[in-house]
Amino acid sequence: MGLGAVAASREDEEAKKMEAGGDTVGQKLDAGALFVLQSKGSWLHCGYHLTTSIVAPPLLSLPFAFAALGWTAGIICLVIGAAVTFYSYNLISRVLEHHAQQGRRQLRFRDMATDILGPGWGKYYIGPIQFMVCFGAVIACILLAGQSMKAIYLLANPGGTIKLYVFVAIFGVFMIILSQLPSFHSLRHVNLISLVLCLAYSFCAVAGSIYLGHSDNAPPKDYSITGDAQNRVFGVFNAIAIIATSFGNGIIPEIQATVAAPVTGKMFRGLCLCYTVVVTTFFSVAISGYWAVGNQAQGTLLSNFMVNGVAVIPKWLLLITQLFTLLQLSAVGVVYLQPTNEVLEGFFSDAKRGQYAARNVVPRLVSRTVAVALATTVAAMVPFFGDMNSLIGAFGFLPLDFAVPAVFYNVTFKPSKKGFVFWLNTTIAVVFSALAVIASVAAVRQIALDAKTYKLFANV
Numbered sequence: 001m002g003l004g005a006v007a008a009s010r011e012d013e014e015a016k017k018m019e020a021g022g023d024t025v026g027q028k029l030d031a032g033a034l035f036v037l038q039s040k041g042s043w044l045h046c047g048y049h050l051t052t053s054i055v056a057p058p059l060l061s062l063p064f065a066f067a068a069l070g071w072t073a074g075i076i077c078l079v080i081g082a083a084v085t086f087y088s089y090n091l092i093s094r095v096l097e098h099h100a101q102q103g104r105r106q107l108r109f110r111d112m113a114t115d116i117l118g119p120g121w122g123k124y125y126i127g128p129i130q131f132m133v134c135f136g137a138v139i140a141c142i143l144l145a146g147q148s149m150k151a152i153y154l155l156a157n158p159g160g161t162i163k164l165y166v167f168v169a170i171f172g173v174f175m176i177i178l179s180q181l182p183s184f185h186s187l188r189h190v191n192l193i194s195l196v197l198c199l200a201y202s203f204c205a206v207a208g209s210i211y212l213g214h215s216d217n218a219p220p221k222d223y224s225i226t227g228d229a230q231n232r233v234f235g236v237f238n239a240i241a242i243i244a245t246s247f248g249n250g251i252i253p254e255i256q257a258t259v260a261a262p263v264t265g266k267m268f269r270g271l272c273l274c275y276t277v278v279v280t281t282f283f284s285v286a287i288s289g290y291w292a293v294g295n296q297a298q299g300t301l302l303s304n305f306m307v308n309g310v311a312v313i314p315k316w317l318l319l320i321t322q323l324f325t326l327l328q329l330s331a332v333g334v335v336y337l338q339p340t341n342e343v344l345e346g347f348f349s350d351a352k353r354g355q356y357a358a359r360n361v362v363p364r365l366v367s368r369t370v371a372v373a374l375a376t377t378v379a380a381m382v383p384f385f386g387d388m389n390s391l392i393g394a395f396g397f398l399p400l401d402f403a404v405p406a407v408f409y410n411v412t413f414k415p416s417k418k419g420f421v422f423w424l425n426t427t428i429a430v431v432f433s434a435l436a437v438i439a440s441v442a443a444v445r446q447i448a449l450d451a452k453t454y455k456l457f458a459n460v
Contacts (some may be wrong), residue, residue, distance in 0.1 A: 002297050029107075032346030035355045036338060037107045037257040038183045046270030048191035048329040049184070049255045049335065050089075051277050055198040057144055058246045058330045059282055060205060063289030063297040063304075065242040068235035069288070070225055077243050078286060084428060085247040088276050088405035091425070093267035094250045095405075095412045100263055107257040108342070109250070109400070116411050123257035126404070131343070133396035134336045135248045135375065141333035145171040148326040149300070155319055158309060165380035171326075172376025177335055179368045182355060184258045184338045187331070194331035197278060202281035206288045207306050217307060217312040218309040219304075220293045235444035240435060241394040242454035246282065248397030252405075254338060340371050390446065394439035402432035 005147065066074035068265045092112075099106050106112045107132050145166030147317030153160055183188055198423070212218050225232055259266045289301045298304050302321065304310060347361035405426035415422040
């Protein structure tokens with residue numbers, strides 16, 4: 001029997017053990033892993049999950065990042081972000097495949113850290129950071145969706161008086177319903193629709209940028225970087241944090257856990273599908289948006305499409321762009337809720353009972369409702385959460401998605417210290433760890449500068 005056949009048979013056995021609640025990383029699977037991270041998907045499903053988690057409305061902030069970087073640095077940073085994250089995500093996948101072939105398939109980021117670096121790393125570093133990043137993303141999605149709903153409302157009813165927190169609450173109720181989908185795998189069709197939606201609003205944004213760039217309402221095309229030297233420097237690191245957050249994922253192991261055994265090669269194909277969409281959307285939106293508005297780019301490109309409450313592109317185009325964005329945010333939010341769901345199931349569900357037994361359904365319904373209600377409350381109370389999300393991105397996405405994968409690979413495969421791979425991985429880990437620290441400082445500085453404008457339940 002060949003080595004490939006032996007590896008495949010081991011993975012098939014591991015899949016059977018997972019279905020039965022067998023042994024993984026030396027422990028019996030808890031209800032969170034058994035119910036939420038079911039391994040039933042194909043590489044296509046994996047691609048849908050990856051695309052939803054990466055190609056999300058934060059990409060509409062890329063022209064704003066370009067405004068702090070300029071043309072050359074902006075495009076270079078975007079290329080580096082795409083290349084390094086594709087490489088890093090592939091490193092994580094290869095490490096996961098290696099451990100699966102050894103008979104101990106890892107299902108969660110903290111499982112990887114525990115097995116590779118030691119229990120303290122999983123419990124006190126990777127686990128808490130991942131949870132913070134993912135729950136922060138859920139809050140951000142609910143807030144952005146509320147803002148999209150308000151924008152649609154004002155387009156239809158200029159001068160309307162309904163407050164932002166009302167729209168946030170409405171979307172929160174919808175998210176509570178969507179959050180009851182039992183497992184990550186059960187989101188596969190939702191995430192296929194999400195893939196289509198992200199292409200749709202990206203193409204609409206590009207069309208709006210081209211229209212605005214050729215209209216009389218376009219701002220003067222000035223691509224110079226504004227501000228004094230200090231503001232320019234901090235602006236650069238804030239822009240890097242924005243780009244890192246746009247490419248950020250933080251749940252690669254959980255996504256690969258949804259793939260049915262044997263897993264070899266499936267994640268790579270899913271990444272290829274995902275990054276086809278990434279390159280198509282990120283570069284087109286960033287370049288067309290920055291070309292249209294230059295250094296007048298606002299926090300999100302859609303804000304440039306309205307001036308003093310009046311649409312400067314065709315109203316119908318802005319309306320459908322906001323609608324597509326709103327719909328995709330529901331999928332992105334529920335994807336990033338999965339690590340929370342997994343933890344809650346582990347606490348409150350009984351792995352020995354069926355997934356749909358009343359003993360498990362009731363705690364699932366209550367715990368997920370409470371989790372989404374909490375995220376909705378924070379989004380409504382703190383509509384300036386975007387500044388804090390920059391800090392979360394710098395402190396969370398940069399290490400998790402850029403630095404940690406290289407460390408995992410070097411520790412697992414132990415490439416020669418005289419070889420190119422070892423030093424490439426080491427350079428990536430060191431450079432992006434340093435960038436994480438600097439970008440975190442820049443994000444804290446921005447929070448301090450904006451603090452005087454903060455107001456709970458503000459109608460922004």
